[in-house]
Amino acid sequence: MIHRNQDPKLQQIAAERIDILFREAKLNPEYANRYVFLARKIAMKLNVKIPKEYKMRYCHKCYKYFNSKTVAVRTNAKTKAVEYKCLNCKHVNRYGYSKEKS
Numbered sequence: 001m002i003h004r005n006q007d008p009k010l011q012q013i014a015a016e017r018i019d020i021l022f023r024e025a026k027l028n029p030e031y032a033n034r035y036v037f038l039a040r041k042i043a044m045k046l047n048v049k050i051p052k053e054y055k056m057r058y059c060h061k062c063y064k065y066f067n068s069k070t071v072a073v074r075t076n077a078k079t080k081a082v083e084y085k086c087l088n089c090k091h092v093n094r095y096g097y098s099k100e101k102s
Ligand SMILES: [Zn+2]
Pocket: 059, 060, 061, 062, 063, 064, 086, 087, 088, 089, 090, 091
């Protein structure tokens, strides 16, 4: 039996809606935080993953959408990661840029 929230059809729709929300967030900065909130809500409810490229666009602590004024991006050669420092809550979000394990 398929769990209600695991329905592939619903998950497909959810993935499409998340895609639309993040595209809209990019186009409408004034509503971006709202779109991130909605996308996360859909993802959680229907148990779908937010694609990595979208995950990198908002803070994982306060969930504010990043733009040039709300984030400081730098690379850390030591940890081989790109660091996104949220200027709203000061949380540092790290994303590895190397898949190789040394
Ligand atoms: Zn933050």
